[in-house]
Amino acid sequence: MKPLIVYYSWSGNTRKIARLIRELTEGEIVELIPEMPYPSSYRETTEQARKEIKAGYKPGYKPPLKTKIEGVEEYDVIFLGTPNWWGAVAPPVATFLSQYALSGKKIAPFITHGGGGKQRVVEDIKRLCPDAAVLEELVVYDVEEVS
Ligand SMILES: Cc1cc2nc3c(=O)[nH]c(=O)nc-3n(C[C@H](O)[C@H](O)[C@H](O)COP(=O)(O)O)c2cc1C
Numbered sequence: 001m002k003p004l005i006v007y008y009s010w011s012g013n014t015r016k017i018a019r020l021i022r023e024l025t026e027g028e029i030v031e032l033i034p035e036m037p038y039p040s041s042y043r044e045t046t047e048q049a050r051k052e053i054k055a056g057y058k059p060g061y062k063p064p065l066k067t068k069i070e071g072v073e074e075y076d077v078i079f080l081g082t083p084n085w086w087g088a089v090a091p092p093v094a095t096f097l098s099q100y101a102l103s104g105k106k107i108a109p110f111i112t113h114g115g116g117g118k119q120r121v122v123e124d125i126k127r128l129c130p131d132a133a134v135l136e137e138l139v140v141y142d143v144e145e146v147s
Pocket residue numbers: 008009010011012013014015042045046047049082083084085086087088112113114115116117141142
């Protein structure tokens with residue numbers, strides 16, 4: 001059974017890793033697109049993300065997704081990609097995790113970051129899908145390792 005590859009990417013690094021995983025696994029790849037895209041300005045995006053993350057991804061702070069994924073229940077393994085935002089999982093990925101039934105699935109996280117490493121990202125993922133088995137993560141530093 002081929003895996004599902006689900007990711008959010010604001011500036012393209014996580015998308016590159018997602019595409020490499022697709023080449024290696026021949027899985028289905030889906031990019032999470034929020035209904036309201038984040039601003040193109042880095043400063044405004046960091047400000048919006050800070051508020052959402054600080055609020056603990058509560059309703060109203062968890063961006064609704066334009067992306068709808070059919071047949072998630074058919075996959076056993078989901079590669080899940082997120083940038084590190086403020087040490088945490090990116091809010092669109094938090095929306096995905098709380099919107100789909102992921103109980104019993106294997107989640108393989110891949111995380112890109114700007115120097116901070118994975119920080120709290122894996123803990124966030126585990127908290128948001130407590131009934132899934134979260135596998136060992138892949139952590140990629142954007143500047144040196146994404147090319
Ligand atoms: C809103 C925002 C917050 C970020 N916070 C962090 C952080 O706390 N630690 C870190 O190492 N990198 C941080 N970064 C850098 C990104 O994690 C890094 O550039 C990542 O590779 C971007 O992935 P993307 O190109 O798929 O969006 C942040 C970037 C943005 C836009």
